[in-house]
Amino acid sequence: MRKEFLRSDALASLPVPPDGRLVEAAKTIASALEEGTPSCLQPACAEFLISAANFYGVEKPGIRVLAARPVRVREGGWASELFGDYSPETLQIRVWMRTAVRKRVTSVGTFLSTLCHEFCHHLDYQHFKLKDSWHTRGFYERTAALYHHARGTPAKRLYWMPLSGGRWRIDWQRTQRGG
Numbered sequence: 001m002r003k004e005f006l007r008s009d010a011l012a013s014l015p016v017p018p019d020g021r022l023v024e025a026a027k028t029i030a031s032a033l034e035e036g037t038p039s040c041l042q043p044a045c046a047e048f049l050i051s052a053a054n055f056y057g058v059e060k061p062g063i064r065v066l067a068a069r070p071v072r073v074r075e076g077g078w079a080s081e082l083f084g085d086y087s088p089e090t091l092q093i094r095v096w097m098r099t100a101v102r103k104r105v106t107s108v109g110t111f112l113s114t115l116c117h118e119f120c121h122h123l124d125y126q127h128f129k130l131k132d133s134w135h136t137r138g139f140y141e142r143t144a145a146l147y148h149h150a151r152g153t154p155a156k157r158l159y160w161m162p163l164s165g166g167r168w169r170i171d172w173q174r175t176q177r178g179g
Contacts, residue, residue: 058126
């Protein structure tokens with residue numbers, strides 16, 4: 001298991017299509033998001049996933065676009081929102097398009113980032129043949145490459161901070177300022 005985790009961590013790059021297929025599909029998602037309904041957004045997401053799956057030579061995952069994000073409340077008042085998830089058993093991605101509390105349509109960046117994140121879980125199983133899909137540094141680097149390519153924005157270098165037990169987290173301040 002540790003060997004697979006380290007393999008995921010070492011996979012720090014992801015080739016992206018040399019053409020604009022994902023950029024165009026992301027623009028369609030942005031337009032559909034303005035409509036504010038899952039039924040408008042679902043076909044745009046399916047188009048993005050078909051284009052991505054074709055490029056990477058993997059089976060197309062299913063997609064469900066849902067309304068308001070679910071909230072998990074834990075003991076002590078700690079809460080978290082679920083932005084999306086992926087099921088390797090059913091090859092199904094679910095993404096939520098509205099915020100949990102105010103039920104507002106999420107930003108294009110947040111939504112597309114979530115879709116890319118969940119598709120990268122799909123790639124871990126289908127393309128890289130990993131036995132699990134962990135949130136390693138390599139995973140986040142692959143997700144960032146896909147997201148920035150789809151947005152048509154320059155890739156940002158991710159800076160990492162070590163934590164105890166050999167774990168890492170993104171240093172967002174340093175990442176945002178570029179060093």
